[in-house]
Amino acid sequence: xxxxxxxxxxxxxxxxxxxxxxxxxxxxxxxxxxxxxxxxxxxxxxxxxxxxxxxxxxxxxxxxxxxxxxxxxxxxxxxxxxxxxxxxxxxxxxxxxxxxxxxxxxxxxxxxxxxxxxxxxxxxxxxxxxxxxxxxxxxxxxxxxxxxxxxxxxxxxxxxxxxxxxxxxxxxxxxxxxxxxxxxxxxxxxxxxxxxxxxxxxxxxxxxxxxxxxxxxxxxxxxxxxxxxxxxxxxxxxxxxxxxxxxxxxxxxxxxxxxxxxxxxxxxxxxxxxxxxxxxxx
Amino acid sequence: xxxxxxxxxxxxxxxxxxxxxxxxxxxxxxxxxxxxxxxxxxxxxxxxxxxxxxxxxxxxxxxxxxxxxxxxxxxxxxxxxxxxxxxxxxxxxxxxxxxxxxxxxxxxxxxxxxxxxxxxxxxxxxxxxxxxxxxxxxxxxxxxxxxxxxxxxxxxxxxxxxxxxxxxxxxxxxxxxxxxxxxxxxxxxxxxxxxxxxxxxxxxxxxxxxxxxxxxxxxxxxxxxxxxxxxxxxxxxxxxxxxxxxxxxxxxxxxxxxxxxxxxxxxxxxxxxxxxxxxxxxxxxxxxxxxxxxxxxxxxxx
Numbered sequence: 001x002x003x004x005x006x007x008x009x010x011x012x013x014x015x016x017x018x019x020x021x022x023x024x025x026x027x028x029x030x031x032x033x034x035x036x037x038x039x040x041x042x043x044x045x046x047x048x049x050x051x052x053x054x055x056x057x058x059x060x061x062x063x064x065x066x067x068x069x070x071x072x073x074x075x076x077x078x079x080x081x082x083x084x085x086x087x088x089x090x091x092x093x094x095x096x097x098x099x100x101x102x103x104x105x106x107x108x109x110x111x112x113x114x115x116x117x118x119x120x121x122x123x124x125x126x127x128x129x130x131x132x133x134x135x136x137x138x139x140x141x142x143x144x145x146x147x148x149x150x151x152x153x154x155x156x157x158x159x160x161x162x163x164x165x166x167x168x169x170x171x172x173x174x175x176x177x178x179x180x181x182x183x184x185x186x187x188x189x190x191x192x193x194x195x196x197x198x199x200x201x202x203x204x205x206x207x208x209x210x211x212x213x214x215x216x217x218x219x220x221x222x223x224x225x226x227x228x229x230x231x232x233x234x235x236x237x238x239x240x241x242x243x244x245x246x247x248x249x250x251x252x253x254x255x256x257x258x259x260x261x262x263x264x265x266x267x268x269x270x271x272x273x274x275x276x277x278x279x280x281x282x
Numbered sequence: 283x284x285x286x287x288x289x290x291x292x293x294x295x296x297x298x299x300x301x302x303x304x305x306x307x308x309x310x311x312x313x314x315x316x317x318x319x320x321x322x323x324x325x326x327x328x329x330x331x332x333x334x335x336x337x338x339x340x341x342x343x344x345x346x347x348x349x350x351x352x353x354x355x356x357x358x359x360x361x362x363x364x365x366x367x368x369x370x371x372x373x374x375x376x377x378x379x380x381x382x383x384x385x386x387x388x389x390x391x392x393x394x395x396x397x398x399x400x401x402x403x404x405x406x407x408x409x410x411x412x413x414x415x416x417x418x419x420x421x422x423x424x425x426x427x428x429x430x431x432x433x434x435x436x437x438x439x440x441x442x443x444x445x446x447x448x449x450x451x452x453x454x455x456x457x458x459x460x461x462x463x464x465x466x467x468x469x470x471x472x473x474x475x476x477x478x479x480x481x482x483x484x485x486x487x488x489x490x491x492x493x494x495x496x497x498x499x500x501x502x503x504x505x506x507x508x509x510x511x512x513x514x515x516x517x518x519x520x521x522x523x524x525x526x527x528x529x530x531x532x533x534x535x536x537x538x539x540x541x542x543x544x545x546x547x548x549x550x551x552x553x554x555x556x557x558x559x560x561x562x563x564x565x566x567x568x569x570x571x572x573x574x575x576x577x578x579x580x581x582x583x584x
């Protein structure tokens with residue numbers, strides 16, 4: 001608090017008869033106190049931490065070097081592949097469900113609503129276990145095409161579709177009704193008006209939230225861990241965990257985490273850019 | 283044409299036309315009263331019927347609310363009809379029934395000889411012949427001005443690129459916006475957007491134009507440009523049905539003024555008759571409120 005005393009002293013001198021601090025001065029005082037607390041906490045952390053130990057555990061270069069090139073050629077490549085295939089399945093299925101939710105045929109709307117409620121209400125992990133363990137148990141002999149890749153694409157896609165359907169539906173409904181009417185008065189059929197006027201405008205609205213969904217899927221792809229993957233189908237999390245237990249060191253997990261951030265941070269930045277651009281355009 | 287009264291509905295309310303727009307069932311034989319229409323812009327292809335639009339016993343309800351309660355009227359080719367009335371009187375709904383943006387609950391709408399309320403009629407084909415201008419412009423914001431004018435020509439009329447661009451430029455020049463073809467709607471003022479919307483409708487070579495309060499969403503200083511474009515259209519002989527609050531426009535340009543209230547037509551006639559010497563109390567009190575909004579007390583006359 002010592003740093004603030006001059007300001008506190010000056011207050012009554014200027015304010016004259018008023019004894020209490022003015023709100024502005026009080027706010028400055030509080031802000032100063034927050035800086036002091038922060039500085040103290042950082043100082044304590046720096047002095048108490050065992051930096052040698054930390055570096056040994058989290059950033060051991062010899063261990064990190066052992067991760068290459070598999071980290072990129074297998075783990076990161078598989079993570080990206082799982083994510084994109086799940087996103088593809090989710091987008092197609094999501095578009096179908098969104099259109100079902102907007103259908104004039106009531107049972108389609110019910111089916112779509114039930115689907116969305118179920119798959120948004122369940123943990124993604126449960127879906128993975130269901131696909132990886134439940135389906136082979138229930139239907140012995142049947143195999144999802146593509147092996148682990150197919151299972152992941154299906155599991156991620158089933159979950160993503162529920163979220164994407166709601167996003168796409170909201171995007172279509174955000175296009176003013178007058179757009180469809182104007183297109184119809186020009187003689188366009190309903191389908192043509194949707195394709196050439198409504199859906200292009202809807203997609204502009206939903207690109208930011210869909211990109212966000214891509215980030216979520218990227219992280220959810222780590223659930224493959226529970227499908228029992230082989231060496232070739234490992235992704236970042238499994239890869240990091242295996243190597244961590246092998247070397248009894250945390251560095252692989254730390255590096256795997258950095259790989260996630262390498263993708264998710266730029267994507268998040270892109271989402272904010274797209275949102276800002278969209279806000280300006282409307 | 284100063285049609286004091288539209289053509290009498292002249293029988294034949296029965297035979298529903300097939301999906302083809304130009305069934306010759308109702309040719310000049312039974313309705314030879316009208317001379318050759320002056321409409322230069324109207325497609326002189328097939329429809330030699332004497333009415334551009336005929337409405338018979340039109341009812342429209344939204345749930346329990348009956349908005350239109352039996353409308354009968356006709357518009358002759360080349361005629362300009364202004365529909366006025368208080369808000370909620372059903373005038374916009376009537377206009378939207380004329381191209382089936384609203385599905386009538388009962389009654390028939392015949393456009394250029396085609397009964398568009400017939401469930402077998404291809405409404406998309408009929409709508410090509412009816413231009414519509416909205417209060418909120420409804421330009422396509424993701425397309426440039428030129429694309430706004432060409433997309434339906436190309437995708438609906440199957441015109442080639444050169445032909446559709448040519449027609450688009452011609453109509454942009456007609457509304458005084460030849461220099462804006464590469465702009466996007468968001469870069470234009472409201473008045474310019476509305477003129478583009480008019481040009482977009484004209485690019486389809488409609489026989490009939492519907493205007494739904496085209497100047498109500500505009501800043502006052504931009505209204506004049508839009509009205510002068512509409513006046514030019516009327517002078518060229520376009521058949522127009524205009525829902526409007528612009529009494530000056532109605533007085534100068536309309537051949538006929540229709541006053542609606544409570545879902546029915548209360549009074550219709552020439553502008554001088556309806557606006558100058560209204561016969562009904564409801565018309566008089568409406569006009570008093572519109573023309574002298576400061577003089578009338580705030581009490582709502584029924």
